[in-house]
Amino acid sequence: MKSYTSKIKLVFLFLFSLSQLLAQDKITISGYLSDASNGEALLFANISIKNTTNGINSNEYGFYSLDIPKNEEVTIVYSYLGFATLERTIKETESKTINVKLQSAGQELVEVEVVAERLNTEKEEIKSTQTSTIRIPIEQIKTIPSLGGEVDIIKVVQLMPGITKGGEGGTGMFVRGGDADQNLVLLDEATVYNIGHLFGFFSVFNPDAIKDLTVIKGGFPSQYGGRLSSVLDVRMKEGSNQKFRVEGGIGLLSSRLTVEAPIIKDKASFLLSGRRTYIDQVFKLAKVELPYYFYDLNAKFNYKVSDKDRIFLSSYFGDDVLSYDVQGSNDGEDDFSLDFGFQLGNFTQTLRWNHIYNPKLFSNLSLIHTTFNYNINGKVADNSVLIKSEIRDFGAKMDFTNYKNDKTKIRFGTSLILHRFRPNILSARGDVSEFIDNNEGKKLFTFESAIYGNMEFAATEKLKLNTGLRLTGAAVKNKFYPNIEPRISANYELSDNQSLKLSYSRMSQYMHRVSSSTIALPTDLWYPVSENVKPQSSHQIAAGFNHFFDKPGVSVTLEGYYKTMKNLIEYKEGSNLILNDNFEDLLLQGKGKSWGAELLVRKQRGKVNGWIGYTMAWSRRYFDELNEGEKFWAKYDRRHYLTLVGNWDISKRVTFSAVWEYSSGARFTPLRAQYLFPNAALTGIDIVPVYSKRNEFSMSSSHRLDLNFVFRNNPKKRFRSEWHIGAYNAYNRATPYTIRVRLDETTGQLEYTQPGLFGFIPSVAYNFKFGGSKK
C-alpha cells in the first residue's frame, strides 16, 4: 500500500505543482472538524475567514482545507448547525493542520474562542452552487411525530417539497415526477435496494445509528449517478471515540439499543446498533401466533491509523421474516402440515480508507458489498414451492478532492460495480412440480463503471460555477451501453442573503425495478439492462431563488424544474412476473415528462423551528402499448402537496411537535363497467371489466395532523430519558389509497368509495441514553 501511495503522491504533486507555485502568498489550513463530545466528524460544516467572503464546507468525512494569507493575522470561523461557533485567530507562515472540536450549543462553553451559535450554515447554503438539495441532521427530526411512534427518516424526507409519497404510511418515494426505483439510496455509500420493513410501512434506517442525511433531487454532483430522480445519502454514526455511550428506546412496535465506545480514545471506536420488532414475542405470551418480525443490525468500526489515514468499516444487516407452521391431523386420520413463510433482507458492507496526500488533496477509497434477496416458501404435506431472488453487488470507488485554492475545488474519481442478479429461482417438489417448472434462475452479470470529475470555481465575484462530467457505461451480455452525463450548476449571488441558482443534469440508470403491480412490493424484482432492455435516462433543468432572513433566521427556497425521461419501465397489463423466467418479454419502455415548482420555508434554529414545504407538480407518461398509445398521468401525479412541520421547545424538558400535510389524491384507474363475453370455447360466460383510461381519475385530496409530545427527565442527570406521547392522524380522516365499488347498506345502491388505511393511532415510546456527554 505504501509504494502505491507514494506513486499517487508523485503524480498529483506534479499535476498540482503549478497551482501551488501560483499561490505562494497563501498557505493552507486543513484538518478535521468533529463533535467534542463523541469525536463524530461534522459533515458539511462551514469554515470561513472572518470579515471576508472566503469560506468552505467540510466534506462528508469532516475534512476541510482553507487557504489563508501567509504571515497575516486572520480569524477562522468554524460553525455547524446546533453547535457553538468557534473562532480561532492565527498567524502562520506555513501550511498547518488544525483539527477542531466543536461543542454542542446546549453544552457549557468551555473554550474562550467559542462564541454564540451563528447563522453561517444557512448562509453557506445561499452561496453554494448546489441546487435541489436538502440536508437533514438526524437530531433535528427525532421529535417529529410518526406512525406508531417510530422515528423514521424516510417519512421525514417525504415531508420535503418535490418528494411525493406513494400509498399512506409507505416508504415509497416519487421524486420530481420520477418512479420509485429512480432513487439511489446509499448507506455509507452502499446501495440499499429495499428501504422498507413490514411491506414498506417502516424504513430500514434505525435512527439511533444514523448521523446525517442528504437528499439531492436535481443538480446532481458528478460523483453521483445510477438513478434518474434522487440520491438519498445516509451516513451512519462512527461511534464515540471519547466515552462509552448507550442509547435505546422502547416503542409499541419495536425496541432498539445502540452501544458506542472508544476502543482507543481519540483513535478507534465502534458502534453497534440493533432494532427488533417484538410483536411476535408479545403475542406468543398471549398464546397467539403472529409469526412475523423484522430486525436491523448496524455496526461500524473506525480507526485513525495516522493523522493522514483513517479507516472505516461499516455494515448493515436487516431481515423481514414470516414463518407460519401448522401441524395437525385431519379428523384423526391423516396428519397434515402447512408451512408458509418469507424472508427478505439487505446486507451491506463498506470498507473505506481516507487519505490526505497533502493539505489540498484528500482521497477516499471505498470497497462495497451489497446483497438484497428474498425467499418465499410454501409447503403443504409433501408439496413444496420455493421462490428466491437475489441481487449482489461488488463495488469499488476511488474519489479525490483537490482544494486548489479558496475559489476552486476539483473533485474526480472512478467507480466500478459488478451486479450479479439471480431472479426467480424456482424449486417445486411433490405433485405440485407437475404444474410449476423448476428454474435455476439464470445468473445475469452487469458491469457498471463510471469516471467523473467536476470543478467548482468562482467565475466572477458573484458568479460561482460547478461544471462536471460523468462518463458511465454498463456492460451486459452482447451489449455495452455508454453514456455521457454532463452536469452544471451555477450560483449568482444577488446579495449576502440572496442568490439565484441554475442547474442541469443528465442521468442514466442501468437497473430497474420491475413489478407485477402498481403497488410497490418488497418482492419486486430488480433487473439490469440487457440486450433488449435499455437504460433509463433523463435530462433535468432546475432554477431557484434563495433568500435568508437574518432576523427570524428563516431561509426561503423557491425552485422550478423540468425533467424529461426516456426508456422508463412498465409491464404489460396483466403480467405475472413472479413465476415467469422470461419477463423481458413483458416489459415495456416509454417516455416521461415532469415539471413543477417547489417552495421550502425553513427555520432550523430557535425554540420554534421547522419548515413549510409546498409542491405543485405534473408528471406524464407515454408508452406505445399502454392507454392505446395516448399519454397519461403518472400514478403519483399529485398536483399539490403542502406540509407544515413544527417543533416547539416549550422548556428544556418538554417539546411539542406537529405535522400537518395536505396532498392531492393519487391517480387511479377505476372500474367503470363490465360486459359479458363467451369464453374461448363458448362453454361459459366471462365477466370482462371495463376500466377508465389509465390513471384518468384522481382520488380525493387528503389531509392529516400528527402530534407528538416529548417529556424529558432532568437533562443534567447521567441517565437521560424521554417519553414520546403522540398521535397519528389526530382527527381520524381517511387518506384514500384506492377506489372501490361498495354496497351502501342504507340505500341498497352500489357506490364508489375511497377507504383509508390508518385512522387515529395513539403512540407512546420511551427513549433513554446514558454515558457520553449530556448532549
Added chain:
Amino acid sequence: MRYIVVAFFLLSISSFWSCRPEPLEISIPIQESQVVVFSQIIPGEFMTILLTKTISALDFNEEEGDSLNQNLLNSLLETDAMVTISYRDVTDTLFEIPSNSTGMGTGVYVSLQTPQYINEEYTLNVTTKEGKKLSSKSLMLPLVEFEEVIPIIKTTSDDTLVTVNFKIADLPEDNWYMLNFYTNGDGGQQGIDLNSFFNSGSNLLKRTELLNDISFNGTTYEGTVELPNVSPTDSLVVTLSNINETYYRFLDIRKTSSNFFTELTKEPITSPTNITGGLGFFNTHFPDLKFYDLNDF
C-alpha cells in the same frame, strides 16, 4: 405483570385497526353504455352476431352479492338493431331471431346467405335503435386442421394423467392459434344455444392454449398438453382455430390476468377489441374439431 404487559401491547397493536377512518365518497361519472359484439361462424351454414350492452360498475358487482339473473341478462340484449355484413361489394342484412317465448328480440342476428370466402375481408356495420354506429373489419381466416391428435392416458401407481399430443401444419404467413380442450360435450356439438345464449350448457372448458407461430412459422408444430383435471372416463373435445392477432391478445390477457397478484391488487387491464365504437369482437374464423371418448384409450 406479564398479563398487564401483554394487554398493553395488544391494546396498542389493536389501536392500529380500531379507529379505521370512514371511507371518503367520490363521484365518478357513470360511463355511457357501450355495445358489445360477439360473432360466430358455423362453417358452410350461417354467420351470427350477438349484440349486448355493458353494465355500469354501479349496477352490478359480484363481490357485493349480485348475480346474473335473467332479468339483468335480458336487459343487456341490444335488440332491434340494423346489422349488415359487407364483402365483395355485396351487403347482407342480418335478421334478429325472436324469442320462442315472448317473440321479442334476442339480440342475436343471423345471416343464412352470406358465403364464407377464405381470405376475404368482411365488414360489419351496426346501427342500434338509439342511433349508435359500430363497425369492424375482419379477414375470413383459412381453416387450419390438426395433422394429428392423440390422447394419452398415463397411469402411475399414484395417479392417472390425461395428456394430448398434437401436430399442426402451420401456414406460411403469421398465424395465431387457439386450442380448446373441453369435456362432457353433447356429442361434439360445439356452439351456442341461440335461444338461450347465456346458458352455458353442459360443456366444461378444461384448458385453453394459445400459440403464435413466430418460432415455427411454416413448419409442423408438435405439442403436448397435460389435462390434470380431465378424467380418463370423460369425453374430450379438442378444437383448433386460426384466429386473428387482436383476439389472440384478448385471450392472452384474459388468461394471464387471472393470476394471484392481479386478483389481489385489482390491477386494471384493458381488453383489446376490433370494434370501432364498441367492444367485443367480430371474428371470422373456423374451428377444427376432434371428439374422443377417453374410455377408448
